[in-house]
Amino acid sequence: MAPTLLSKLKDKSLFIEQCFVDGQWTPARSGKTFNVENPAINEVLGTCPECSKEDTETAIAAAAQAFESFRTTTARSRARLLRKWYNLMVENAEDLSLLITLENGKVLGEARGEVAYAASFLEWFSEEAPRTYGDTIPATNPGNQIVTIKEPVGVCALVTPWNFPAAMITRKVGAALAAGCTVVIKSPAETPFTANALAELAHRAGIPKGVINVITTDKNIVEVGHTLTSSPLVRKVSFTGSTNIGKLLMRQCAEITLKKISLELGGNAPFIVFDDADINAAVQGALISKFRSSGQTCVCANRIFVQDAVYDRFAEKLAAHVRDKFAVGDSLISSEVTHGPLIHDRAVAKVHEHVTDAVAKGARILAGGQKVPELGPNYFQPTVLAAMTCDMKLATEETFGPVAGLFRFKTEQEVVRLANNTDMGLAAYIFTKDNQKAWRTAKGLEVGMVGLNTGLISDAAAPFGGIKSSGLGREGSKYGIDEYLTVKMITIGGLDTPV
Ligand code: SIN
Numbered sequence: 001m002a003p004t005l006l007s008k009l010k011d012k013s014l015f016i017e018q019c020f021v022d023g024q025w026t027p028a029r030s031g032k033t034f035n036v037e038n039p040a041i042n043e044v045l046g047t048c049p050e051c052s053k054e055d056t057e058t059a060i061a062a063a064a065q066a067f068e069s070f071r072t073t074t075a076r077s078r079a080r081l082l083r084k085w086y087n088l089m090v091e092n093a094e095d096l097s098l099l100i101t102l103e104n105g106k107v108l109g110e111a112r113g114e115v116a117y118a119a120s121f122l123e124w125f126s127e128e129a130p131r132t133y134g135d136t137i138p139a140t141n142p143g144n145q146i147v148t149i150k151e152p153v154g155v156c157a158l159v160t161p162w163n164f165p166a167a168m169i170t171r172k173v174g175a176a177l178a179a180g181c182t183v184v185i186k187s188p189a190e191t192p193f194t195a196n197a198l199a200e201l202a203h204r205a206g207i208p209k210g211v212i213n214v215i216t217t218d219k220n221i222v223e224v225g226h227t228l229t230s231s232p233l234v235r236k237v238s239f240t241g242s243t244n245i246g247k248l249l250m251r252q253c254a255e256i257t258l259k260k261i262s263l264e265l266g267g268n269a270p271f272i273v274f275d276d277a278d279i280n281a282a283v284q285g286a287l288i289s290k291f292r293s294s295g296q297t298c299v300c301a302n303r304i305f306v307q308d309a310v311y312d313r314f315a316e317k318l319a320a321h322v323r324d325k326f327a328v329g330d331s332l333i334s335s336e337v338t339h340g341p342l343i344h345d346r347a348v349a350k351v352h353e354h355v356t357d358a359v360a361k362g363a364r365i366l367a368g369g370q371k372v373p374e375l376g377p378n379y380f381q382p383t384v385l386a387a388m389t390c391d392m393k394l395a396t397e398e399t400f401g402p403v404a405g406l407f408r409f410k411t412e413q414e415v416v417r418l419a420n421n422t423d424m425g426l427a428a429y430i431f432t433k434d435n436q437k438a439w440r441t442a443k444g445l446e447v448g449m450v451g452l453n454t455g456l457i458s459d460a461a462a463p464f465g466g467i468k469s470s471g472l473g474r475e476g477s478k479y480g481i482d483e484y485l486t487v488k489m490i491t492i493g494g495l496d497t498p499v
Contacts, residue, residue, distance in 0.1 A: 010094060046193065050218060060234060081126075102193075102332070152484060232257050271305065273304070278453075387408075
């Protein structure tokens, strides 16, 4: 472990360089490991096991074994376990935040926000666990009565991304455990230590062995992914990540077995500012939505459409804030830093490509626009581009970085058409004071989530998910638990026998 990390963690036993199978911390059977780097300084933070097919099968078998008893536990007892895990997350919030910043690069303030957000899913699902009600249904056939009960799906494979090292785990595991499922988590190669710390806290909370298993891998990802999607013991796969990988997993889930599946995939969020909007609120909304986690969230505004009459004023205010108030760097070195590094140099290369392409096609740089090599290979300046057009890469591809591209539009019909001109359909944002226009536009947008006069829609109480190539299913909210349940119908006959 890097000495800086060692000295800052209050509970050093939360830094774990192993995987978690059947209640035990363990290396890979091969003994192989991979390095995990701090993207802020490109130094190795530590290593994690390079798990293989065999390691994955062991974890799946442990989850299947644990399911036999966990499925029979009462919903109230599972609620209490989730609540204990939530309490431990809150108690250890500083250490978890530090781990997130160290392995993901997001600034410490944002990491603290993520820990609170992540913990809120455990709290939420501890409250949902006892409320998975069934129905009683009048039957068509005389003398019959129909009832439904909800049952846990079984062993779930959860494949999580690096952009929210804690929240994307608790959003899935909280729902799965509340439903009575057991899980095998494939944590991201970039950010395995937060996942491990969460598993350790789950263990301390008394979650029984085998209920949560965490496997880590970097190079063996294809083999591990295939093992998870093809195992007959795994009944559900939940994945957050790119659309291409989501499609691949979905195909694999249907090859040998047929699994329930949830996919939270890419976005290309339109952010629409009508000319009657509160411009200061719209600028604040765009700053939050676009630059949260340095633009590395699926719900980040990607295409910012501003109506003609307010375009220049909005552009000027947004660019001024980005130029004057944002500071890029390592938040563990300076508390002035507002935005950290991107996850790796490939992310920087994509952002650079989008900016270069836009400028070559006529965009104007109002702020930023450059890499920051003096800080390291993973830094890119928060950027505002004006005069964007639909032939630019940023218009059709998710940038996943700190670039706000401003498109000009004239009419409501035009902007809805432009906003929907993408395969993606995750989130959208609308700023206007006109309720009727807001409602019409919200209904017209082909997305799963709309922020109306707000740039922040993430909330454990809100159903998170997309349509079109942005995925299937919903996470969080009262709907999230259904992804881990099946409905069983029982028809009771012979009830009209005369006395
Ligand atoms: C994501 O980017 O996948 C999740 C973002 C969120 O929950 O706010």
